Amino acid sequence: MSGLKAYVKLTARDREGRVVQQLTMESRSFLFNLIKVLRALFSAQHSNPIVLLDGSEGRFDAYCFVDGGTMSTNWWCHLMAPKEDDSFGVVVGNGTTPVAIDDYNLESKILHGEGMGRLYYWDVKSEEVVVDGNTIKFKVKRVFEERAGSSVDVKEVGLIAFHRCTDDNGDTQIKFLIARDVLTSTVTVPAQGTLLVEYEISCTV
Amino acid sequence: MRVKAEVMCELLDKDSRIVKVLRFESRSFVKNFMNMLYAILCKTTSPAKDLDGNNTQWVGAAENKTGHWCHYNFKIILDEGRDDAGIIVGSGSTAVTPDDYRLESKIPHGDGDNQLHYYETQLLDPAVADGEAEVKVRRAFINYGSVPVTVSEVGLVNNPVHYYEDVHSMPGPRLLARDVLSSPVTLDPGCSLHVTYRIYVGV
Numbered sequence: 304m305s306g307l308k309a310y311v312k313l314t315a316r317d318r319e320g321r322v323v324q325q326l327t328m329e330s331r332s333f334l335f336n337l338i339k340v341l342r343a344l345f346s347a348q349h350s351n352p353i354v355l356l357d358g359s360e361g362r363f364d365a366y367c368f369v370d371g372g373t374m375s376t377n378w379w380c381h382l383m384a385p386k387e388d389d390s391f392g393v394v395v396g397n398g399t400t401p402v403a404i405d406d407y408n409l410e411s412k413i414l415h416g417e418g419m420g421r422l423y424y425w426d427v428k429s430e431e432v433v434v435d436g437n438t439i440k441f442k443v444k445r446v447f448e449e450r451a452g453s454s455v456d457v458k459e460v461g462l463i464a465f466h467r468c469t470d471d472n473g474d475t476q477i478k479f480l481i482a483r484d485v486l487t488s489t490v491t492v493p494a495q496g497t498l499l500v501e502y503e504i505s506c507t508v
Numbered sequence: 509m510r511v512k513a514e515v516m517c518e519l520l521d522k523d524s525r526i527v528k529v530l531r532f533e534s535r536s537f538v539k540n541f542m543n544m545l546y547a548i549l550c551k552t553t554s555p556a557k558d559l560d561g562n563n564t565q566w567v568g569a570a571e572n573k574t575g576h577w578c579h580y581n582f583k584i585i586l587d588e589g590r591d592d593a594g595i596i597v598g599s600g601s602t603a604v605t606p607d608d609y610r611l612e613s614k615i616p617h618g619d620g621d622n623q624l625h626y627y628e629t630q631l632l633d634p635a636v637a638d639g640e641a642e643v644k645v646r647r648a649f650i651n652y653g654s655v656p657v658t659v660s661e662v663g664l665v666n667n668p669v670h671y672y673e674d675v676h677s678m679p680g681p682r683l684l685a686r687d688v689l690s691s692p693v694t695l696d697p698g699c700s701l702h703v704t705y706r707i708y709v710g711v
Contacts, residue, residue: 345631345666368578375570376572378569378570381550404639431554439606464549
């Protein structure tokens with residue numbers, strides 16, 4: 304093998320639900336931030352540096368401690384954005400600049416919305432880990448919907464994670480990019496159509 | 509680009525000179541590792557199996573908890589003398605499978621015959637070099653016994669901590685990766701072995 308691979312699959316459908324375009328490619332996009340997250344988690348320490356979406360440095364707390372009194376909420380690095388939230392999870396854009404290892408945001412994210420040039424962001428969903436022969440895999444996916452009646456081109460996709468640690472040291476909430484891919488060919492979401500973006504993360508022993 | 513892992517084993521003689529280097533791409537992330545990622549990325553719980561084969565779980569999120577609470581599930585660094593997590597070594601040679609949850613035959617920590625002294629598992633700062641971003645985990649082992657010890661498998665083990673109201677609800681270290689060496693490494697008395705897992709991505 305192998306290592307940890309990710310495949311990105313995009314499926315565009317017209318307003319009748321018919322598939323009009325599909326693109327599957329191996330993601331080449333895991334970024335330095337993901338390595339920083341793994342390092343932070345392995346260290347189980349506070350205040351690990353991470354680069355935020357605006358390029359500034361944020362703090363990743365991989366240790367949560369409450370000695371009573373604090374209402375604690377903690378999630379490490381998740382992608383499960385609710386509907387209408389384009390600030391994290393699976394996101395799409397129309398940038399074409401090649402991926403760099405230290406990218407910290409999409410080049411040009413397509414915003415959530417129902418107006419021209421926007422896409423309606425549904426909630427991110429997941430499929431749990433399965434073993435298929437010697438391959439272990441799971442999926443995260445999101446549907447985007449065009450509602451303004453004018454097609455939208457998608458040229459880049461990414462994963463933005465949300466980290467929160469509320470404990471006796473305070474409340475840290477940050478969002479940061481862990482993967483970005485520039486598509487090998489543009490995928491067009493038809494007017495009143497939808498786009499399904501699926502990331503399949505796998506490894507083979 | 510993929511997230512890859514590379515294993516480097518450096519054998520040093522009793523004068524600390526490198527006498528053998530084994531460097532290869534790890535083929536070994538196991539189901540526990542993927543379930544860990546799934547729990548983290550998807551804000552959920554997922555199955556885990558500890559080194560003793562007990563079924564437990566990863567906890568990727570905890571919300572609105574009150575009371576005494578301590579939570580750091582993914583720790584790998586470990587003190588000297590502990591052979592229950594961090595990088596561990598063994599003498600098994602059975603091929604890796606997705607469901608592996610322990611080494612086939614772990615070599616225990618100790619200073620006697622057929623044991624190895626386990627030093628601290630260290631975690632280096634993340635770095636970027638030549639277009640690759642990497643983090644390294646490493647550990648040194650020394651044979652203080654009087655007979656040779658042969659290492660033929662290595663593993664990466666996590667030691668989760670998850671206390672709630674002083675009850676440890678995530679017991680048991682979990683194997684994240686296991687690799688069988690392409691050629692075994694034998695530590696004569698006084699020799700040491702440095703094992704490094706380099707986890708990296710490139711664009």
